[in-house]
Amino acid sequence: MSGLTAARQLLDQGHSVRVLDKGRGVGGRLATRRLSDGADGEARLDHGAQFFTTRSEAFTSLVADAMSAGAVEEWCRGFGDGDGYPRYRGESGMTSLAKWLAEGVQIELANTVVDLSEYPADAYILAMPVPQALSICSFSKCLPPPLLQRELARIDYHPVIALLATFAEPLSVPAPGGVQQPEHPVVTFIADNQQKGISQIPSLTLHASHQWSTEHWLETDDAVIAALLAEVAEHTDGAIPTATQLQRWRYAGPVEPWPEPTVTWGTGQPGDAQIVLSGDAFGSSKVEGAFLSGRAAAAAVLTH
Template sequence: MRIAVIGAGIAGLVAARDLVDAGHEVRVFEKSRGLGGRMAARRAEGDAVLDHGLPVLDVPRDGVLAGFVVDLATDDLVDVTAPGEPVPGRSTEGAPQLAWASGMTRLPKAMAHGLEVVSATRVGAIRADGEMLEVAQDQGNTLGPYDWVVVTAPGAQAADLLDHSPRGAVRAADMRAVAYDMAVMVLAGAAVDVPEWFAHRPRTGPIAYITNEAAKDRPPVDGVASFVVRLGADASEDLMEASDAAVLAEALPALARVLGKPAAKPAWTQVKRWRYSTTRDRLDQEALNPEGARVLVAGDAVAAGPRMEDVAATGRWAARRILGA
């Protein structure tokens, strides 16, 4: 079978990997130039590495992602599990909290190895073409006929693709109703003493949490330690369209209250915005994908919970639905 997967985040990569391993022809389309979705990393001054999406990976030992980690990405793996303040996103007692010294993109890059990934390509439409499904770009260029399509894009983007797909109108309306919290992130390098904690949640102010990137085996560069600041949902929504200067004016004084005065004037900063960060509500994947549908929805909008493990499970569900057809 020929299968198109739209989105090279974790759900899309799990589905593609499972289908390729079962002997099928799979092509993954990704609108950005990167891989992994929220498993994202950036380099800053002095070659510092910072994770500006998911801060750490919660990996149940019997979960979907555990096998990929063990098989593909054990080098430079760091366990940042620590007693005390919970790591952001932690919801599985006893599950290790993992990161990679080289950045959280390490796992999706390993998962994508050997897959056909077409990056910087935005899919604009999915239409029936006889017994096949035609996938086309925004400009109308045809990307090929497929037996199945797996859509892993965020709610509203997935809805646009479902609109004109077979049996897609009602599902499109459901996906369009899924609400997301936005996230504005500030990446900062400051000449401060490296704290003992990995994650800190201020009790008041605009910051949801701060992560200390040194805890991921990324020591300070030339005396400058690296931190990622995630603003809370309300502050992020207020500042999503604001200038970087406005974001920093809100974030840096709050950061300095935690790290000390030098953090008010960091050595360098970057601002990253996530319009579709975390879902406020979710749909049931099986109910959204009725029997007979050949355009399947996976991803965070239909995940059982907020963890990346939950998102990965939706990709495996889609692959198994196709393999069992």
């Protein structure tokens, strides 16, 4: 979200931009996966962000454009009692928003950046979790000044284990196909991707709580899957899934975002290229925070 946002803004201003992503597809934590049920069916499941909200004028306007283009739809106005505030989803899952943002942007996928010196440029926007950005800077010998480096290294992230599962029979997750239970010790979010409108066959996404994810991080897939499914038996009628997959998100979201929407410094090397850190750890978290940080990163490069 943050990298694509920055790239689009810079391209709109006529700059030459190269986008590299280690993923096989765009979107990062705006992540949708297909999962075959082993027979004829294929589910589509969101396993990172489940929905997003809009608060700022800039993001509200972007989401309105994405809705007009058919890339985003309103999912619901809250879970349980509902608070009347719109929750949005991508048209075919959360990656739809990223794919729409990526239209017209040339992206080199499956390309893991290790050393920035392989990509000569006037400025680098590192739009990824901070530990991953600092490791690139370390390898590239362009770490920030020591005090700043120490402060950035303190930015911590919650882990989340996500379980994806397909079922033969419809699930009994209450409308609108999502249960949010932030205080639950084990499962904080349950999504029925079929009711959500992105999967043709019954399929469930479960997000484990931060604490449970931390405590069970190293357990085998089988043990984690069994424990999580046992927690939601009331929504599956105890049915055995036709297929399952786990995703361990080491950097699901920042524990405490950095107060500013970006951090920048110069490499101090010939040409003194600018390094800009961007992403959901800067300014405010979540999808909207990543968008706002991406905009700020493009503005920082333009100012430079």
